[in-house]
Structure formats: C-alpha cells, structure tokens
Amino acid sequence: MGMYNLLVGGAAGQGVESLVSALEYFFKQDGSEVFTMRDLMSRIRGGHNFSRIRFGAGVPKAHSERLDGIIALNEETAAFHREALSPKGFILMDSAIKSDDPRAVRIDMAKIAKSLGNAKAAGSVAVGAALKLFRVALDEASAAEVFGRVLRPEHVDMNVKAALKGYESVPERYKIPAGNARDMMMLSGNRAIALGALAAGVQFYAAYPMSPSTSILESLAQWAEEAGIVVEQAEDEIAAINMALGASYAGTRAMTGTSGGGFSLMVEALGFAGMAEIPVVVVDAQRPGPATGLPTRTEQSDLKFIISAAQGEFPRMVIAVRHHADAFYQTIRAVNLAEKYQIPVVLLTDQYLADATATIPMLDPAAYPRHEQAQVPEEGEYARYRFTESGISPRRLPGDKDALVNVDSDEHDERGHIIEDSETRVRMMEKRMGKLKLLEKDLQEPDWLGDEQAHITLVGWGSMYGPLQEAVDLLNQEGNKRYGALVFGDIWPLPKERLKQAAAKGEAIINVEQNYTGQLAGLIREETGIEMSTSILRYDGRQMTGEEIARRVKKEGF
Amino acid sequence: MNTPEFGKMETAWCPGCGNFGILDSLKLALEALGKDPHEVVMVGGIGQAAKTPQYLSANSFCGLHGRALPPAVAIKMANPNLTVIVNTGDGDSYGEGGNHFLHNIRRNVDMTHFVHDNQVYGLTKGQSSPTTLEGMVTGAQAEGSQNIPFNPVLLALAAGAGFVARGFSGKPDHLQMLMERAIRFKGYALVDIFQPCVSFNRLNTFAWYNSRVYELDESHDATDRLMAMSRAMEFGDRIPIGVLYEKALPDFHEKNSSLSQGQVLAGRRNDPALVRRYMSEMV
Numbered sequence: 061m062g063m064y065n066l067l068v069g070g071a072a073g074q075g076v077e078s079l080v081s082a083l084e085y086f087f088k089q090d091g092s093e094v095f096t097m098r099d100l101m102s103r104i105r106g107g108h109n110f111s112r113i114r115f116g117a118g119v120p121k122a123h124s125e126r127l128d129g130i131i132a133l134n135e136e137t138a139a140f141h142r143e144a145l146s147p148k149g150f151i152l153m154d155s156a157i158k159s160d161d162p163r164a165v166r167i168d169m170a171k172i173a174k175s176l177g178n179a180k181a182a183g184s185v186a187v188g189a190a191l192k193l194f195r196v197a198l199d200e201a202s203a204a205e206v207f208g209r210v211l212r213p214e215h216v217d218m219n220v221k222a223a224l225k226g227y228e229s230v231p232e233r234y235k236i237p238a239g240n241a242r243d244m245m246m247l248s249g250n251r252a253i254a255l256g257a258l259a260a261g262v263q264f265y266a267a268y269p270m271s272p273s274t275s276i277l278e279s280l281a282q283w284a285e286e287a288g289i290v291v292e293q294a295e296d297e298i299a300a301i302n303m304a305l306g307a308s309y310a311g312t313r314a315m316t317g318t319s320g321g322g323f324s325l326m327v328e329a330l331g332f333a334g335m336a337e338i339p340v341v342v343v344d345a346q347r348p349g350p351a352t353g354l355p356t357r358t359e360q361s362d363l364k365f366i367i368s369a370a371q372g373e374f375p376r377m378v379i380a381v382r383h384h385a386d387a388f389y390q391t392i393r394a395v396n397l398a399e400k401y402q403i404p405v406v407l408l409t410d411q412y413l414a415d416a417t418a419t420i421p422m423l424d425p426a427a428y429p430r431h432e433q434a435q436v437p438e439e440g441e442y443a444r445y446r447f448t449e450s451g452i453s454p455r456r457l458p459g460d461k462d463a464l465v466n467v468d469s470d471e472h473d474e475r476g477h478i479i480e481d482s483e484t485r486v487r488m489m490e491k492r493m494g495k496l497k498l499l500e501k502d503l504q505e506p507d508w509l510g511d512e513q514a515h516i517t518l519v520g521w522g523s524m525y526g527p528l529q530e531a532v533d534l535l536n537q538e539g540n541k542r543y544g545a546l547v548f549g550d551i552w553p554l555p556k557e558r559l560k561q562a563a564a565k566g567e568a569i570i571n572v573e574q575n576y577t578g579q580l581a582g583l584i585r586e587e588t589g590i591e592m593s594t595s596i597l598r599y600d601g602r603q604m605t606g607e608e609i610a611r612r613v614k615k616e617g618f
Numbered sequence: 619m620n621t622p623e624f625g626k627m628e629t630a631w632c633p634g635c636g637n638f639g640i641l642d643s644l645k646l647a648l649e650a651l652g653k654d655p656h657e658v659v660m661v662g663g664i665g666q667a668a669k670t671p672q673y674l675s676a677n678s679f680c681g682l683h684g685r686a687l688p689p690a691v692a693i694k695m696a697n698p699n700l701t702v703i704v705n706t707g708d709g710d711s712y713g714e715g716g717n718h719f720l721h722n723i724r725r726n727v728d729m730t731h732f733v734h735d736n737q738v739y740g741l742t743k744g745q746s747s748p749t750t751l752e753g754m755v756t757g758a759q760a761e762g763s764q765n766i767p768f769n770p771v772l773l774a775l776a777a778g779a780g781f782v783a784r785g786f787s788g789k790p791d792h793l794q795m796l797m798e799r800a801i802r803f804k805g806y807a808l809v810d811i812f813q814p815c816v817s818f819n820r821l822n823t824f825a826w827y828n829s830r831v832y833e834l835d836e837s838h839d840a841t842d843r844l845m846a847m848s849r850a851m852e853f854g855d856r857i858p859i860g861v862l863y864e865k866a867l868p869d870f871h872e873k874n875s876s877l878s879q880g881q882v883l884a885g886r887r888n889d890p891a892l893v894r895r896y897m898s899e900m901v
C-alpha cells in the first residue's frame with residue numbers, strides 16, 4: 061500500500077493542532093509526501109476538531125474518506141470516525157476512555173504524561189505510539205527537532221520524553237514505502253499565498269482578521285521586520301483595501317486579504333480600483349455564507365459575487381488557486397497582471413486549501429519575471445489617464461519631479477479631473493473596458509487532468525483540483541469509459557478553448573462544485589452556451605473527496 | 619486666488635461658500651512652507667469639500683466618500699518624503715468615515731486632516747451631518763435634527779491626538795497660521811474648520827460663526843490636555859479657535875521597524891534570497 065490516512069481529533073484546546081503539525085513533520089522527515097486537511101470548529105475550547113493526515117507515496121492534493129488510524133484525544137473522536145476506519149486500522153486512545161471497538165489500542169497516555177510532570181503531554185505519547193505503528197524511526201534527536209519546530213522551547217523536552225514513552229508502548233505494524241519528500245517544502249495554502257506575495261515584491265499588506273484568511277496576514281506580519289515591508293491590521297476591511305489602494309498609488313505593490321464578509325465591505329473600493337486604474341490584489345478565502353455562515357468551514361460560493369461585485373462596469377481578473385504550488389505562482393502572477401493592466405485582481409481560495417498543508421517540491425520565486433512598465437516618453441505635461449495606442453496609460457508616481465499624478469473615483473479626463481461630458485465618458489469607458497480584451501492574451505486555459513480523450517469531462521475550479529484529480533484516476537481505473545477533468549484557475553475572464561473542445565467531442569460534461577447553485581456551470585452557460593449534463597454539488601461546508609465524486613458520477617449514470 | 623506654485627483652477631462651488639477661504643489659506647500656507655507641488659499629495663473623499671484637491675496644482679487622490687484617511691496614511695507609509703494632506707467634509711470625516719477617524723488618530727501617521735465643517739451635507743443638498751445642531755430642519759430631518767451633535771475636537775483629544783485645532787474660513791490669516799502649524803506637526807494633525815455653507819445651512823451662517831469665534835491667546839496652555847478639553851467643550855455664545863492642543867508623540871513611522879530609518883517603500887523590491895531562506899525553513 062502506497063499511502064495511509066491518519067485522523068487526529070479532540071476538543072478545541074486539547075492541542076490537536078500541534079500534534080498534527082508534529083506528526084506531519086515526522087512523516088515528511090521520514091520521506092513521506094503529506095496532505096493534511098483541517099476540520100475545525102469555530103470555538104476556542106471544547107467541541108470536536110480534527111485533522112486528516114494523508115501520507116506516503118503518490119499522495120494526491122486531497123484528503124481521503126478512508127482511515128487507517130485514529131488518534132482519539134476524546135471519546136467523541138473515536139465514536140465519530142470509527143465507521144470510516146479500516147477493519148485492520150487502529151484507534152489510539154487513553155486507557156481511561158471506554159470503547160468496545162476491537163481496533164482500540166489503549167495506552168496510559170494521561171498517566172505517562174502525569175508521571176513526566178505535565179498532563180498536557182498526553183497527546184505526544186500518542187504521537188510516539190503512532191510513529192511506531194507506522195514504523196517511523198524515532199529517537200531523542202529527531203523528536204527534539206520536530207517538537208522544537210512546533211512547541212514553545214520550554215515544552216519540548218517533556219514532549220520528547222512523552223513521545224519516546226509512547227514509542228515503546230506498541231509494536232510496529234505498517235510499512236510506508238520509502239520516499240524522498242524529506243527535501244520538499246511543507247506549507248499551508250495561505251502560507252503559499254503569503255510567500256508568493258513576498259516573491260512578487262509586495263511591500264504593503266493591510267487586512268482585518270477574518271477566517272480563513274487571517275494566516276496570510278499573520279505570515280506576512282512575522283516576516284515584515286526582516287523583509288522591510290509594512291503589514292498593517294486595518295480598522296475594518298473598507299480601510300484595508302483603501303489603504304492598499306493608497307500604497308499602490310504611491311508606488312508600492314500592495315495587497316489585502318479577507319473572506320466573503322470582509323470582501324462585501326471592500327466592494328465599493330474594488331470598483332474604485334477599476335475606475336482609478338490602481339493595481340491591487342485582493343485575496344478572498346471563501347467560507348460558507350451567507351452572512352457569518354460557517355466561519356471555519358469551506359465553500360466555493362463567492363464566484364458569481366466576485367466577478368460582478370461593485371456598481372458599474374470595469375475590468376477585473378479573477379484567479380481561483382488550485383493547490384499549494386499554484387497558490388504561490390498565481391499570487392505572483394496576480395500581482396504582475398494587476399500592475400500590467402492597472403486593474404484589481406482577485407485571488408479566490410477557500411478554507412480547505414487555506415488551512416490544508418502539503419509537501420511540494422521547492423518553489424521558484426523567479427518563475428514569473430516582474431512586470432516592468434515600459435518607459436514611454438511623455439509629450440507635454442504628464443496625464444495619468446493618457447489615451448495611448450496600447451490602451452494602457454503610463455504610470456508615474458507622486459513625488460516624481462516632472463509629473464503630477466491625479467487620480468479620481470469620479471469619471472475624469474486624461475488629467476484625472478472630474479468631467480461629465482458624453483464624449484470623454486465614452487472614451488474612458490472604452491479605454492478601461494478594452495483591457496479585458498488585452499487581458500485575453502495572458503489568460504491560462506484550465507488544467508486537463510486524466511484522459512484528454514475523455515468521454516466524460518468533469519469541470520471544477522480552485523481547490524476542487526485535488527479531489528477531481530483523484531476522482532478521474534479512480535474512475536479511469538475501472539470500466540471502459542474514459543474520464544477527464546478541466547480545472548479552472550483563471551476564471552474571469554473565462555478561458556473558453558478547452559471547454560469548447562471538451563463539449564464538442566465528449567458525451568457528457570459535469571460540473572463539480574462546493575456550492576448550491578453550480579456557479580461555474582452558470583458562468584459557462586452564460587459565456588459559451590454550453591450546458592452541463594448534470595451537476596455534482598455539496599454545500600455543507602465539507603470538501604468532497606475524490607472517492608465521493610467518483611461514486612456520485614457513477615450514481616448519476618455516467 | 620492665484621499663487622505661483624499652486625495655481626488657480628475653476629471651481630464648482632457656490633459664490634460665497636466658505637470653501638474658497640479655506641482653499642486660499644491652504645495655498646498660502648503651502649507656499650509659505652516652501653512646498654513643491656510635486657511633493658504634496660492632496661487626498662479627499664467625496665463631497666463639496668472633498669473637491670479641494672481638484673482645485674490646486676499638486677498630486678491628488680480623490681477617493682470614495684468617507685474613505686480619505688486610509689489611502690492618505692498608506693501613501694505616507696509608502697513614501698515618507700510626501701506631504702500628505704486630507705481636505706474633506708464633516709460628513710465624510712465624522713459620518714461615513716467615522717471609524718477611520720477614530721483609528722487613524724491612534725495610528726498617528728504624519729499627515730494633516732483639514733475638515734471643512736459646514737455642519738451639513740452640502741453635496742447631497744442639505745441633510746444633517748454629525749455636527750448639525752439640534753433642531754435644524756432639513757429635507758431629511760423634517761422635524762429638525764434630533765441627535766446630539768458630535769464634538770470632533772473633544773473626541774480627537776479623548777482619543778489621544780497630538781495636534782487638535784479649530785479654525786474658521788472667515789479668519790484667513792489665522793487659518794493659514796493654523797494650517798502651517800498643522801502641516802509642520804509630526805504626526806496626525808486635525809484642524810476642524812468652520813465653513814459657512816451659503817446654500818444649505820441657514821443656521822450656522824458667516825455671521826453666526828463670526829459673532830461667536832474668538833482666538834485663543836497665551837492664557838491657553840496648548841500642552842495641557844485637560845485645559846484643551848475644557849476649551850473644546852466651549853460651544854455656545856463663544857467658541858474658541860486656534861491650537862487647542864499640541865504635543866509631540868512617537869508617530870507611526872518611528873515605531874514601525876520597516877519605516878523608522880526613513881525608508882521609501884515605493885519602487886523597492888523584496889530580496890529574493892530572503893524568500894528562498896523562508897522556503898528552506900519550510901523544508
């Protein structure tokens with residue numbers, strides 16, 4: 061067997077998060093690829109939080125619904141997930157927890173921790189035991205290295221001892237195939253965006269905390285001093301985006317990030333960016349709405365909102381990030397395209413990808429060269445909104461000795477002064493909207509997964525990449541029908557070529573989305589007239605797995 | 619009025635509007651301070667007052683209603699060599715933008731905030747603003763404004779602002795002096811300026827202000843916050859104008875490690891080696 065799935069669960073406040081961070085790092089250091097999804101409740105204490113760590117060789121960018129092992133820090137975890145556990149799996153739990161499950165492996169987690177002087181180290185006993193079951197070597201040095209990364213220094217020693225005790229308490233059971241992920245990076249989707257921002261030369265990030273976008277703010281804040289960039293917590297999301305626009309006007313690459321609720325507050329300023337032609341990148345890390353919705357869960361329901369948010373018409377680009385490496389590269393690309401076309405670019409991610417960690421090969425910060433504005437000699441006095449052949453007006457910065465830079469949210473003339481006459485209005489509208497056409501040259505077609513000669517094409521976007529990848533693999537393993545998937549990254553303006561090819565030759569085309577209304581399907585219908593054969597949708601805040609998609613495709617008769 | 623550096627533009631204000639006096643004082647203050655238009659960024663929201671940046675020769679950022687302060691402070695963060703000045707209305711500053719007003723006092727970025735306080739919404743034709751006096755009848759307050767008027771200078775003092783002043787468009791020399799001091803002040807500086815709106819405020823007219831305002835003299839200690847607060851509460855038959863409070867505080871740039879050495883972010887790049895190092899730390 062190439063990979064395993066381990067679930068770690070407990071109440072909020074029991075330290076599930078650090079155990080998971082330690083475990084995934086132990087597995088990675090042992091050579092395993094890792095993908096960890098986080099299922100969190102919106103509370104600081106109690107409830108039931110868990111993570112699923114998938115590790116081994118050939119791990120897709122998605123979790124699995126099957127389990128090989130469970131670490132249950134409370135009774136609820138064991139009860140909740142035993143159905144999904146393989147008959148040969150294990151449930152690691154404290155001896156004090158009652159269970160009639162024959163797969164239960166009881167250890168004196170609490171007692172051992174107490175004897176070491178801190179009841180909180182109980183989870184680390186289980187970590188040690190799990191590592192033994194999976195035959196991952198553990199000694200004092202390796203344990204100290206890993207716990208040193210995830211715990212406060214004063215807690216490391218104790219947890220190392222606890223893990224070693226746990227290691228002694230069970231026999232070896234599984235064998236993970238040897239892998240080379242040790243040299244890979246491991247990071248969350250949001251970290252990939254933060255890193256991408258830094259690589260793209262973003263020097264200003266303002267945001268107001270909102271799950272699941274907050275960790276972008278926190279990652280950049282950690283780096284700010286050393287990187288010499290400004291990261292500011294704004295008083296609200298309206299301030300956050302307006303600050304980003306001010307910083308961008310003055311010549312820094314600027315970004316902000318939020319979730320749907322905060323994005324709703326940013327909407328007016330998004331249109332302002334379009335009107336005033338100020339580059340800005342906004343991250344929307346989606347969570348289930350409407351209103352406060354399910355704050356810590358996942359959904360893909362902001363697409364139609366984002367592509368039409370704000371009054372009036374203006375050019376914008378929307379990119380849905382699909383997986384960790386993509387999150388990094390698309391962030392760099394988003395910043396560059398915002399600069400190139402002087403438009404707002406929205407990066408769509410969601411809780412699933414934002415919080416999930418994955419191992420990926422080293423990223424290349426130089427993959428997309430920095431967009432540099434062509435130096436166009438200015439005839440006469442500088443005008444910020446000069447009509448040019450290319451359709452883009454050269455940017456100058458306030459402070460430049462020979463130019464005054466005047467920008468305006470009112471309709472304006474080339475100089476940036478308020479106007480109301482019909483002729484200038486029409487030319488300015490055409491100048492701005494013309495950028496959508498220019499942008500087409502830069503559009504990336506959706507990724508093809510699975511069989512390019514597919515009879516049946518699944519279409520999805522953003523974080524559905526991983527589950528779709530696994531779904532087409534599963535579907536292509538059986539039967540004689542061929543399956544493929546198109547996963548959109550660039551989603552507005554909508555790239556249409558591969559879509560049309562798939563629709564022309566295939567028997568069926570099915571959208572797979574985490575929302576109620578099938579928003580991508582609607583967009584495709586509007587833009588191309590292509591109708592989906594059927595839809596596979598989910599809107600309970602939990603990401604579909606590849607297994608679920610494959611099952612539902614079959615059930616729909618395809 | 620035409621001035622050598624900051625020019626003269628056609629305006630869309632009503633004849634007799636207090637905004638003219640404010641614009642003239644501002645241009646004279648900038649000239650007197652020896653500012654070059656290229657180093658000045660005028661920021662406004664939306665409203666009659668917020669059109670001020672359009673009416674002088676300088677860089678300008680005319681943003682959204684209520685949202686003048688966030689871009690203004692960020693412009694200063696991006697480039698500390700710029701002189702950032704906000705001119706905008708009472709509705710823009712204290713109503714739609716109230717949250718930004720509160721929190722940018724706390725942020726204390728080195729910039730100047732001139733509020734053209736006509737105690738009314740001028741551009742939308744005369745509804746009540748946060749500073750409208752009780753009882754004033756407007757198109758939207760048919761029975762008269764019933765809410766307690768907002769005292770911006772008292773609030774700014776309470777929130778910890780380092781420079782708080784009040785001026786009157788009808789006292790141009792005095793106003794110019796206030797503007798120069800406010801622009802020179804290192805940190806967030808608020809000047810709330812009485813500005814008669816001849817079209818929509820029939821209560822707080824030029825004569826109304828003129829008969830009430832008096833200039834603070836040496837007897838006022840502008841470093842005494844409590845004294846400043848008690849003066850700020852004088853709003854009846856007599857209303858003090860002048861610098862209510864002035865006290866140097868560490869500003870945003872001084873406290874921010876990325877800016878404390880006078881760094882200019884604009885046009886700067888991030889070090890790719892640093893990105894690579896962060897990446898290697900994730901291995």
Ligand SMILES: Cc1ncc(C[n+]2csc(CCOP(=O)(O)OP(=O)(O)O)c2C)c(N)n1
Pocket residue numbers: 664665666667668683706707708709710711734736738739740741742747
């Ligand atoms: C989001 C938004 N809401 C409302 C308006 C309409 N509006 C424009 S200016 C203004 C009030 C202006 O009052 P003030 O800021 O005091 O400026 P004045 O015109 O009095 O100088 C309003 C309500 C707008 N432009 N944008």
Ligand code: SF4
Pocket residue numbers: 630631632634635636637666667736740741814815816817818
């Ligand atoms: S409406 Fe009032 S504030 Fe506006 S220009 Fe006329 S007088 Fe001035």
Ligand SMILES: [Mg+2]
Pocket residue numbers: 665707708709734735736737738739740747
């Ligand atoms: Mg007003």
